[in-house]
Amino acid sequence: MPCRTLPPPPPPAYLRTWPDRNALLYDRGMALDALRRRSLGVHRILLLWLFALGCVIGWALLTVPLEMIEDHDPMAFVMGPLCAVLGLGALAPCVYGVVVGIRNDRKTRELTDSWLALDSHPASDSALRSPALSLCWLLSSLLVCALGLWASFAAAAYAEPGRDSYGDVALGMGTGLILWLTGLIGITKAVGHYRWAIRKLGPAGPVAEAATHR
Numbered sequence: 001m002p003c004r005t006l007p008p009p010p011p012p013a014y015l016r017t018w019p020d021r022n023a024l025l026y027d028r029g030m031a032l033d034a035l036r037r038r039s040l041g042v043h044r045i046l047l048l049w050l051f052a053l054g055c056v057i058g059w060a061l062l063t064v065p066l067e068m069i070e071d072h073d074p075m076a077f078v079m080g081p082l083c084a085v086l087g088l089g090a091l092a093p094c095v096y097g098v099v100v101g102i103r104n105d106r107k108t109r110e111l112t113d114s115w116l117a118l119d120s121h122p123a124s125d126s127a128l129r130s131p132a133l134s135l136c137w138l139l140s141s142l143l144v145c146a147l148g149l150w151a152s153f154a155a156a157a158y159a160e161p162g163r164d165s166y167g168d169v170a171l172g173m174g175t176g177l178i179l180w181l182t183g184l185i186g187i188t189k190a191v192g193h194y195r196w197a198i199r200k201l202g203p204a205g206p207v208a209e210a211a212t213h214r
Helices: 021-040 042-070 076-116 122-129 131-157 166-201 206-212
Strands: none
Touching: 021 042, 021 076, 021 122, 021 131, 021 166, 042 076, 042 131, 042 166, 076 166, 122 166, 131 166
8 A cells, every 4th residue: 555545654753733733633543543444454455465366366367378389389489478477467466565554554653652652541452452353364374375385386296297297397387486475465464463462562461451441
């Protein structure tokens, strides 16, 4: 998600003009809620999967020339470069989108820390834990990661000479690698959020829960 959609950082101390603490907490809560949704929202994981799908399509197009060369297809000299260009055209923007998303996650975390440092309000800060969303990221990413590992190993282990070409094996292993990396990104994000919540908000225990209901 582009950085321009993120809330601005809190103003420096000499420019803060909140009339009272309630006004500060209101703006702080709005900013933190927006940052939470932009970091762990369901749309983010769907966007990550969409980028992964684009990478799979791009990789599939890149393996077409290899399969055509193996089949001694005379159209390989024409279709091969075309598929390679289309494959790179699909792969490069998706990889770029994932990299930008990772950078924006880092920016979101820095902004969240900045707004948290303004004050403390356990009743609203507890929502930043987002255990349900974090668990959704973790479980779905574990599934994607396992699917990627299975696809990679199955493509290599069950390939038979004469039935499966090098292009088929490359397609299966490349697809599996893309899925595995996608799952790994999601797992890293979920675990990183959990560690951040423990470090910044403290453990979610009976004392913390009682504080949120005061």
